[in-house]
Each structure stands twice: as structure tokens, then as C-alpha cells.
Amino acid sequence: MKNTNNISFLGILLVLSFSLIGCSKEEIVPVRVDFEEVIVENDYSVPVQVVLINKTEGADDYEWTFEGGSPASSKQRNPGAIVYNTPGTYTITLYANNRDRAEDQKSITLDLDAPVRIDFIAKIETDHFSPVTVTLENKTEGASSYAWTFEGGNPPTSAIETPPKVEFTTPGEHKISLKVSNERETYTKDTTITVQPYLVADFDWKVDFQDKDLQVPVKLQLQNKSTSSTIYQWVFEGGAPSVTEEENPTVVFNTPGTHEMTLIASNGKETKLVSKEITVVADTNIKVFTGIRFGINTAHNTNTIGSFFSAYTEKVYTKAELTEENGNRIDLVFFGLNADFGFNRFYAPDDLADTTFDLLPNAAHTKFINTQEACACGASLTVAQFDAMQNDNRLQSITVTENIPGLQPFDNLVVPRVVLFETADGRKGAIKIKRFVDDGQNSYIETDIKIQKQKST
Secondary structure, three states: OOOHHHHHHHHHHHHHHHHHHHHHHHOOOOOEOOEEEEEHHHOOEOOEEEEEEEOOEOOOEEEEEEOOOEOOEEOOOOOOEEEEOOOEEEEEEEEEEOOOOOEEEEEEEEEEEOOOEOOEEEEEEOOOEOOEEEEEEEOOEOOOEEEEEEOOEEOOEEOOOOOOOEEEOOOEEEEEEEEEEOOOOEEEEEEEEEEEOOOEOOEEEEEOHHHOOOEOOEEEEEEEOOEOOOEEEEEEOOEEOOEEOOOOOEEEEOOOEEEEEEEEEEOOOOEEEEEEEEEEEOOOOEEEEEEEEEEOHHHHHOOOOOOEEEOOOOEEEOHHHOOOOOHHHOOEEEEEOOOOOOOEEEEOOOOOOOOOOOOOOOOOOOEEEOOHHHHOOOOOOOHHHHHHOOOOHHHHOOOOOOOOOOOOOEOOOOOOEEEEEEOOOOOEEEEEEEEEEOEOEOOEEEEEEEEEOOOOO
16 A cells, blocks of 8 residues: 555645756856946047956956057956057957856947147248348157147148148237147247348448547447348448448547448348438647636535536546546646635645645646736737637647746636646647636636547547
8 A cells, every 4th residue: 555645745745846957047147348438537538548447247257358458357346447559440349248147248349549739930031121021840750640829920721731831911919829629639839030120221320539529520329220131231421440240330430521421231132221420520630618616625625516627427436436537547637725716726736735635646737827827937818819719729829838927826716717737648728717706615616628639639
């Protein structure tokens, strides 16, 4: 007799086993491969870095293949950054599977560009003077389109890789700009060129200090004020030199009259000419000074009104203004004792021991006739003759003999008075004392002076 209970138990086990087997097949995990690529800084020009974001589901193992990349493959879920150094089209593939032998894969394609290196050279032909011609040398690499802008130029723009020559005429700074693209990225570079002003020929001159009376010989220092010029040619009618190519020459006119001075200026592109005239007069060989004031000794020593005069510098010096450098230029020294003007005398610059003045360094000797009426030396010049003197003819005829009677001081009873003198270098002259002005310690005499010119060296 069969045991029906055992049979029933075995049946139940069999049914359960088949049920479990059925359930195991239904729970196999599928693999779904997915990933995204991120181009670092969105820069598609090599070198390019690509970061991969793995979104795959259900996988246990991964096999990446990076065509043309570094590294070339990886088994990491997240392989990190992949670097591409060569432009081109490349495939990235991810194959993934799991323990249930489920598998999947995905591929994408990358299109990477050559690097864009923007560069150009703007070469100025000849020089910077208007008109300026510029040649463009495009050294850009990796671009497929070009956009040139020439500020103030002709032509103003260009869209070709190497544009034609550009001309700029307006003085000032002009920007040249290049914008290039490889369809995905754009780059810009600028440079500036400077156009010099239009050529202008112009000049002025400065008269030598000793020649400002324009009596021949007259020395002029030319001051070139031309704009945008590099070449100069001067023509001096009646001058020495008569022609020169110096930029700022010196010229001497020895003949009275009106002389034309011409400057021809050029910069290799243009030439301009300008002419000006100067009139010089005959030489009188005399320098005339009017209204020259000499202070009494207190005025000089307190630096109010000086007592030392130089015909060369045409200046009266106070005590504080006398130096070793200008001491040898002093021609006349006046000593007035006080505001009563009872004792007045002109002294030689090197003979001041009997005055209240300091000794003058590097002083020269000037001979004086303070009192013509006492000199008995044959020298004579009246006030009327002084006033009428237009040249040095009368001074040439005077012999200044220095003696004790002629050196005597004078008072203020005779006005006007003429004092004669001769400098150490032989220049003869006369002083007309016009006024004695009482102003206490600041008292002074007012004079006119006529003196022969210094010999040219």
C-alpha cells in the first residue's frame, strides 16, 4: 500500500522548484549604456579635453575606447578627462555588461578643430608721413573666415585672408583690427599705426644777444619749426653760409639791406618751401643805453640799486649779484658817498680799495675822466656832442688819459655832466649824468651811456 502522504509532499516540492526556476529567469538585470561628453571650456580647438559623464544602468564592467585620445581606453566607470591633440573626427565607444551576461554599448563622434592662432603684421611702407601705405601680412592659423577693419583707411574693410594695401591720409592714430573664426570660435587682434601730420615748412630765428640792434655783422640762430620733415635745405641771400643742409643752422649777414632766407623742407614724399626776410642796417660800432641808474653806496650794498655796470650783459649789478663768473664783465663802477651827492666818482673795477664796496673778483681796469674841466689832458666831449653822436667817429678821436686831476670826484652842481672812459679791451665811451635823485639811502643818479662795441672774436 502506497504512502499517499509522501507522494503528496514530493509533488508539492516539485511544484515549488519549478516556480522558483521561473521566478529566477524573470529577475535578470538588463544593461542600458548611456553617457554624455562635456568639452572643457567649450573649446573644440586642439588640444581638447573631454570629460565623460557615465549614465549607464545595470552594468558591472565597462570598456571604453577613445579613438585618437589619450588614454586610448579605460575600464573605469568614470575614466576622467580624455585629451585630444590632433584635429579630426573621432569615435568614443562604451561597452558594458553584467553578471547576468546582459550587455549594451553606445558610440558618439567628436569633430575637433585645428587650433586657431591669430596673428598679423602691419608693415608701414617708406615712413609715417601722410599718406601712409600699410601692407598686411596675415600669419593666422586654423581660421576659416576673416573680417578686417581699417579705421580711417582706404579700403575701410576686407573679408579676405590677405587684404590689399591700405592707405591712411588723416594724421593721428588708426586702429587695424582682425576678427577670425573657425565657425565655432572667434578671435580678435588689434594694432595701431600712427600717421604723422602733413608736411609744413616753417622757421623762426633768434638774434645773437650782441647783435639785437641788427647792425652788421648780424648773427642769427635759425630755429626750424617744420613739421614732418626729414630733409632740409637753406638758402641765405647775402649770408654766410649761402646754403646749408643743417637742421638749425647759424648764419651771419655782413652787408646792410634786406635779405631773403628760404627753407626747403622735404620728407621723401612731399616738398614745401617757405621764405622770410630780415633787414639789417649799417654798423655804427656804438651801443646806446638810456635811463641807466647807478645807486649810491648804501643802495648798492643793500641790494636795492646796483652800482656796477656791464655793457656786454647790458645790466646793472647789486652787491649780491656779483660773482667770479661775471666780475671780468664789469666796465663801470659808480661810488656815491651819500644822498647829498657831494662826493661822486666812477672807479675802475679793479681799484675799489678807497670805497665801501667789496673787491671785485677777476676785475679789469677801466680808465676814467670824471672831471673833464680839471683833467687838462686834451680830451673833451660836450653834452651836445654826446646827444648828437650816432656812431663812434667822435669816440675814436678821443684819447682817454687817466690822471689824478681827471679822476677827482664831482658834485651835483653841474647837470648834465659827461664822464669819459676807456675799458681794458680798448672800448671808448661816455656817460651823461642826467639827474641826481635824492631818495635817502636808496638815492641814485640817472644816466645815458654810449660805448663802442666789443670786438668780435
